[in-house]
Amino acid sequence: MEKDGEPSTIDPQLSTIWAALAQVPDPEIPVVSIVDMGMVREVEVDGGRVSVTFTPTFSGCPALHVIRQSIEDAVRALGVLDVEVRSTLTPPWTTDWINADARERLRQYGIAPPAPAGEGLITLEAEPTRCPRCGSLNVNLTASFGSTLCKRLYVCGSCREPFEGFKSV
Incomplete structure (x- = not known):
């Protein structure tokens, strides 16, 4: 102007x-x-x-x-x-800040949204992940890192489709 x-x-x-x-x-x-x-x-x-x-x-x-x-x-x-x-890195970003609508759009896009991070210590075990395509919990982790460091790679045992899933942090 x-x-x-x-x-x-x-x-x-x-x-x-x-x-x-x-x-x-x-x-x-x-x-x-x-x-x-x-x-x-x-x-x-x-x-x-x-x-x-x-x-x-x-x-x-x-x-x-x-x-x-x-x-x-x-x-x-x-x-x-x-x-x-x-x-700023304080407070550190957490997947709990992702809004509900965005979680659904991630799923529709083919990325499993993260489970709630919750309180306490970070665990080394992956949280249960649901296939974003068919909804099955019959999924196998194939790699700890996906296209970015914040995602993992999975394959669904039900529909056999590969997909990425957000890590909960």
């Missing part, structure tokens, strides 16, 4: 910013957004300045720069010129 040749900023509503961020897809799973995944932790509006704080799903996430740039682009598309994007 320009006025007399000078750039200007707008003072967007918080709800407008959250709605824009809800349209930013997870770079590795395009059927869910970064808001669906619970990555956006805080949005602050101070005059024409917007600060967005997010928590990556994995501290070594290779898509960190893509997420950061996508957040900035989404807010700038609203006409905001002064955008700050911060990442």
Whole structure:
């Protein structure tokens, strides 16, 4: 937006910013957004300045720069010129932050959604996983790591289809 040749900023509503961020897809799973995944932790509006704080799903996430740039682009598309994007690892992201609608979209996409992480220590045993295609619990873990470090590879013993499943963290 320009006025007399000078750039200007707008003072967007918080709800407008959250709605824009809800349209930013997870770079590795395009059927869910970064808001669906619970990555956006805080949005602050101070005059024409917007600060967005997010928590990556994995501290070594290779898509960190893509997420950061996508957040900035989404807010700038609203006409905001002064955008700050911060990442934080505290508290660490947990699969419990994934909303219910996103869990269903993951399943429809062919990725078994994670079981609730719950409280306490992380266990080395995989939680029961249901096949996202046929719903069977007759599944076999074939690899501890899938296409990303946050997923495992499985094969369903009932429908014989391979699939990925989210690890609960």
